[in-house]
Amino acid sequence: MKKTTQRLSVLKTYKLFIGGQFPRTESGRYYAALDAKGNKVANLCLASRKDCREAIVSARGALGSWSQRAAYNRSQILYRIAEMLETRKDQFLAELQQQGLSRTAALSETTGAIDRLIHYAGWCDKYQALFSTVNPVASSHYNFSVCEPMGVVAIVAPASPLLGLVSVLAPCLAGGNTAVVLANQEKGLCAVSLAEVLHSADVPGGVVNILTGSKEELLPWIAEHRDVNALVYAEKDTATLSSLRTKATGNLKRIIHWPVADWQYENAQSPYLIADLQEIKTTWHPIQQIAGSGASY
Amino acid sequence: MATKSKQKIKPLRLAKAWSYSPAPESASIAQIKDQYELFINGKWQKPKRGAYLDSINPANEKKLYRAAIAESEDVEKAVSAARTAYDKYWKKMPAAERGKYIFRIARLMQEQARELSVMETLDGGKPIRESRDFDIPMACNHFFYYAGWADKLDYAFSNRKAKSLGVAAQITPWNFPLLMAAWKIAPALATGNTIVLKPAETTSLTTLKLASIIEEADLPAGVVNIITGAGPTGSALVRHGGINKIAFTGSTAVGKLIQQETAGTHKKLTLELGGKAANIIFSDAPIDQAVEGVVNGIFFNQGHVCCAGSRLYVQESIAAVFIQKLKDRMATLLVGDPMDKNTDIGAINSAAQLEKINYYIRLGKKEGALHYQSDALLPKKGFYCRPTLFTKVAQSSRLAQEEIFGPVLAILTFRTEDEVIEKANNTPYGLSAGVWTDKGSRIFNMSRRLKAGVVWANSYNLFDPASPFGGYKESGYGREGGWHGLLPYVTF
Numbered sequence: 088m089k090k091t092t093q094r095l096s097v098l099k100t101y102k103l104f105i106g107g108q109f110p111r112t113e114s115g116r117y118y119a120a121l122d123a124k125g126n127k128v129a130n131l132c133l134a135s136r137k138d139c140r141e142a143i144v145s146a147r148g149a150l151g152s153w154s155q156r157a158a159y160n161r162s163q164i165l166y167r168i169a170e171m172l173e174t175r176k177d178q179f180l181a182e183l184q185q186q187g188l189s190r191t192a193a194l195s196e197t198t199g200a201i202d203r204l205i206h207y208a209g210w211c212d213k214y215q216a217l218f219s220t221v222n223p224v225a226s227s228h229y230n231f232s233v234c235e236p237m238g239v240v241a242i243v244a245p246a247s248p249l250l251g252l253v254s255v256l257a258p259c260l261a262g263g264n265t266a267v268v269l270a271n272q273e274k275g276l277c278a279v280s281l282a283e284v285l286h287s288a289d290v291p292g293g294v295v296n297i298l299t300g301s302k303e304e305l306l307p308w309i310a311e312h313r314d315v316n317a318l319v320y321a322e323k324d325t326a327t328l329s330s331l332r333t334k335a336t337g338n339l340k341r342i343i344h345w346p347v348a349d350w351q352y353e354n355a356q357s358p359y360l361i362a363d364l365q366e367i368k369t370t371w372h373p374i375q376q377i378a379g380s381g382a383s384y
Numbered sequence: 385m386a387t388k389s390k391q392k393i394k395p396l397r398l399a400k401a402w403s404y405s406p407a408p409e410s411a412s413i414a415q416i417k418d419q420y421e422l423f424i425n426g427k428w429q430k431p432k433r434g435a436y437l438d439s440i441n442p443a444n445e446k447k448l449y450r451a452a453i454a455e456s457e458d459v460e461k462a463v464s465a466a467r468t469a470y471d472k473y474w475k476k477m478p479a480a481e482r483g484k485y486i487f488r489i490a491r492l493m494q495e496q497a498r499e500l501s502v503m504e505t506l507d508g509g510k511p512i513r514e515s516r517d518f519d520i521p522m523a524c525n526h527f528f529y530y531a532g533w534a535d536k537l538d539y540a541f542s543n544r545k546a547k548s549l550g551v552a553a554q555i556t557p558w559n560f561p562l563l564m565a566a567w568k569i570a571p572a573l574a575t576g577n578t579i580v581l582k583p584a585e586t587t588s589l590t591t592l593k594l595a596s597i598i599e600e601a602d603l604p605a606g607v608v609n610i611i612t613g614a615g616p617t618g619s620a621l622v623r624h625g626g627i628n629k630i631a632f633t634g635s636t637a638v639g640k641l642i643q644q645e646t647a648g649t650h651k652k653l654t655l656e657l658g659g660k661a662a663n664i665i666f667s668d669a670p671i672d673q674a675v676e677g678v679v680n681g682i683f684f685n686q687g688h689v690c691c692a693g694s695r696l697y698v699q700e701s702i703a704a705v706f707i708q709k710l711k712d713r714m715a716t717l718l719v720g721d722p723m724d725k726n727t728d729i730g731a732i733n734s735a736a737q738l739e740k741i742n743y744y745i746r747l748g749k750k751e752g753a754l755h756y757q758s759d760a761l762l763p764k765k766g767f768y769c770r771p772t773l774f775t776k777v778a779q780s781s782r783l784a785q786e787e788i789f790g791p792v793l794a795i796l797t798f799r800t801e802d803e804v805i806e807k808a809n810n811t812p813y814g815l816s817a818g819v820w821t822d823k824g825s826r827i828f829n830m831s832r833r834l835k836a837g838v839v840w841a842n843s844y845n846l847f848d849p850a851s852p853f854g855g856y857k858e859s860g861y862g863r864e865g866g867w868h869g870l871l872p873y874v875t876f
Contacts, residue, residue: 210536212850377802
């Protein structure tokens, strides 16, 4: 028996994040998260089709209140996520390095993610000023077009395990959508830890749901699901993209492709990503034509 | 309209039927110093000539603190600190980092919101309910909102590269001290300018507290400078050759002087001045809701509001009923200690302002308008005015033409839309207007024809950092709030 005075550390169980709770996968399956050398560092849940369905149901349930919140309130919540992430920076640095990133890379992933959240926190109540219009129609009508969130958005997280994930999630949330995220399969640890950050940052349950598991297994199913309004795919694989587009035709799901090579670049952030996940609604309202035709008071 | 105007309506006399137990907010929440210095170049500095001005609590006329009077030497120091900070730090700072500083200010203000509310009420006399639920949260929100614009200016102005102006001189009024400071500072910082701000001499407290919050947020020294003092300080600031921009909120008379003063210079100028807003009630309006809106429109902040709905135009067919309901509602308004959470109408900001209001009340009576005042009990000490209205006011009456800036409502009637548009627009001012009707198409017709910077439909006195505010005509120019609020602080 090894004689030691060193304290034995407690290992963390990485679970799924559905409806504001942390359940294990209903399937009881798992897969191994590996470090750079191929050693196992933790078990991750191998989410099933049923977990996926649960996540979509939660996202749909949360949409009404999330999308109708004041934009300003969403802005505060995104800012709060950044605050939470800043205070847990060390945890993410450690996890990213555990998964094989250098310290420098881990640091720029983490600080980049925090600043990106701040950037999108600012957009929550501003993109409307860019993408909405008052339309000078010829008839006597007040005609205006405003943005509305698409609804439930499925997100296939990009390879950049924290910054990439935050970079696709933030514009989705800023625009009032709810999300079902399929975490990066190989580097899934910080996706689960990000869920803990979201959980403690006033993000209502169900607004973000995070699954770890096999893309190959779950993606086709998500792409076909009729209660998902849009799917964000942020990788370059054209075969996957084309298969997603094919499978999405059932409910004309919007397949949004953001093939960003490097999420560190400043132009990897933009209000056009928010706009990609918005519908435009135009309203016509009559203007009464009484009093002083041509009056120029 | 089916309403019978001769029908006798039973008045609501709640104020008499019920007596409210006092619900005072605690004054000790606010840590007020005996004396405040000037905040220049990140340091609290004594004024060169060592002069100070007492500020009293208008609710009880007791001295609250004294603030430094900045003389031209101090103005010089502040402007040069702002210039150095602009060249050395602020101009060069990455926009996203600039934004993060402003977010910090917003957060620190939110954390100290209760203290700020108490200070605002003690210093200016407005009901604690208003400073707590309106002034302070709205001020925080302005910082939070404009913080987000800092790194997004390339999107705000397509095809143009927005550049900051340099040093902005800002002068704020006494009616919403902290909120007006927020309206001025937040967009100026977000667009990359540095600041010298002078609050009104009767209400400097929350702006000085804001200076210490800015200090706490660790902004580079000199980016924001707060100098206190009265008219001469403002005048020295406006005349200073080292400023690039002037933002002034206050009276139309002073606004005109500033325009004259800056006419031959390159200083960019925006003015948010007086108003004499028409609040227009059509016969199909939801009457009780409209009565509430009119009360809010004229009695909010004792009527010390540039966009106060001080001219009420009621359609003739409902005038009798409407005015009776309005009087009944006025009878329930509690006038008194601003620190009491039940108080609806607090203290008039200063003795001089109370005298101005009383002058107009005497004038109205002399001009032959019918005077009505609630019989609210007033405290013995302090400056107070009962909610007041005048009926049978002529369009040409000074009550209907001049800004009173107090709880005095002038009521006029109209028959047709043509008539009311003509009357409502017959004023040199053009800050805001209210329209009350059940008919949407009429709202848009009215809002198209009213010459005012803000039109509130079936509502009044609504504000949001995302929504631009500012006037037509002699109510000034430039907008504060929203995307438009960035424009006064940039050049292309």
